[in-house]
Amino acid sequence: MSMSVPELEKALRSLRLSGMVATLQARALQVASHEMSFIEALSALVQDELDRRRSRLLDRRFATSGLPQKATLQMLDWSFNPRLPKRDILELGALKFIDSREDVLLLGQPGTGKSHVAKSLALLAVDRGYKVMYREAHVLLEEIHEARQLGHLARYRAQIAGASLLIIDDLFLRRLPSGSADELADVLMSRYERASTIITSNRPIDDWAELLGDAVIVTPLLDRLMHHGHLLRFEGKSWRLKEASERAARSTAGAG
Template structure:
């Protein structure tokens, strides 16, 4: 088979990683006098690399991060020195997934909670795990829509099975009256099976009033904190670092 025939044949077999590098690898093999097995090995590695890159891209897209590309390297821990840096990096290692541990990120708006959980989520994806990110109000809206169109069971099953679920901004928006029951149902499905990270600008003592159902919130927190960590963020806000904002706030 000629090289011009081999390229489309590889693509037909969905081996585009090999096809993309085929001509270059053959030239390298001729120049360096590779053994046939070495050429095959390199081409197979090219294909594996391509598939790994595509899987990574697909999982990042499926996660639906609000802010793409957030990393721990881009986070200024010195600004809020009280944040438990060691715990954050331990979570980013992904080891907590094996125990189905959970974590709460608590602190005022603008203290980096969303950045941290999305950075942890991205790190976990790079380790080969699936991740889903939702703002709390978005998840509840999606669940309400699924209930109306008869796919609630399927939606809950999907959200319950993802290895890491990131629920962001609990307390930022008014939630439906069923919020506590809906969140409890999801957390119960995930309890000791999969990990959940939640961010909130409200202390857990306020969650009962926030969600309007103290009993359901208590049951939810019991499960989240049984194998859970708490990351306190704050009190400084990143938003006050913007030029002129601190002075304007002080003048009020």
């Protein structure tokens, strides 16, 4: 006995085939109008289901990564700031550094695209199936402190160590609490030659010892970062200033 379309949809839902439910009627019309054979329509329905599942999986991976938004390398206006290390950035976009367990240090002036590039690489890694963890530096340190206070430090450290790619964004953008040097060293030592870490900062390396308050720790920390690492320097014009100027211009034009 054949099923009606509503009955088929109900059966597909019970089998958790929501991707097929979404396109069932459209595929049926394609068969009825002889645009597709039965086998072609069935193949398309299976592909619809696979696409839906992949989309949901990527959404879950993105949500658990901690990324605040979906930034991409295609969004960068390379012509606006030709001093960017474009070749090196695009090479990192191949994500070979993750498989090689190499680290990346992005240094430079505020607004020149360091965080955007880090988030773009993280999004590429999410799409490629890597486990990604993104945190602003002060948030990471706050979460470590909270985990210690609640007795969950081992679990949180395991979460950090288990990420194929960890992004520590905007290091030194805010004043770090005492003990941050030890915490940061613990994170990086636990991942050394085991997984990849990207760090962005607008402060030159020469300032790190003073900012962390522990010159003894900074030297081996940087040594491990750079042993199998990539150092990219960001210079030139600020995108944030450009966007602020454009917003001001639009506001002035609107007021007129």
